[in-house]
Amino acid sequence: MFFVRTASDRDLDKVRALLIETWHATYDTFYGVEKVNELTERWHSLPALKARLARKNAEFLVADDGRQVGGMGYAAMSDTQPKTAVLHQLYVLPKFQRQGIGRDIFAELETCFPDAERMRVEVEPQNLHALAFYRAHGFTEVGETANCGDEQSGLPAVILEKRLLG
Ligand SMILES: CC(C)(COP(=O)(O)OP(=O)(O)OC[C@H]1O[C@@H](n2cnc3c(N)ncnc32)[C@H](O)[C@@H]1OP(=O)(O)O)[C@@H](O)C(=O)NCCC(=O)NCCS
Secondary structure: OOOEEOOOHHHHHHHHHHHHHHHHHHHHHHHHHHHHHHHHHHHHHHHHHHHHHHHEEEEEEEEEOOOEEEEEEEEOOOOOOEEEEEEEEEEEEEHHOOOOOHHHHHHHOOOOOOOOEEEEEEEEEHHHHHHHHHHOOOOEEEEEOOOOOOOOOOOOOOEEEEEOOO
């Protein structure tokens, strides 16, 4: 049984391993192994994860069953858009997907930002499973970007938003 809780420094090795495995399973066919390795080094290094843990106006959650971390989620208030929380990461290990862990992490994350009127997420257009998940959780498409994640990524994404109840 997995429980959702705030992440700590002690979780970061497991979170990094989860991200490496889940990223390869999700994105190798879209981006290629090399590109996934490169992005993983940049975005999922221990220093990058530590910086996320330390960030203010942000929530870093893990789903943990006492032995392993089965999922993680990270969201933060936007620096550029008013009253907007951005869901930067939501990842569940492949062997635990479709068992309600993503839903449980998201349910917690969407209650963490009382000042936000909306939550925003960027999704790879070919990632139909993630798009189905977000649509099932009340997100609708509002636009697209050519640079998902950071300004030089070169990765296209669909932008979806959900209105949050104040
Ligand atoms: C997308 C992801 C976070 C969803 O988490 P999960 O734990 O697998 O999903 P849940 O079991 O909580 O699903 C909740 C609901 O979302 C929808 N859903 C989830 N996965 C789906 C899929 N593959 N196809 C269609 N609908 C899906 C369903 O409505 C599901 O409810 P149901 O199982 O009762 O039908 C997870 O599958 C994942 O990590 N995928 C790979 C990485 C990824 O794409 N992350 C998102 C990046 S933006």
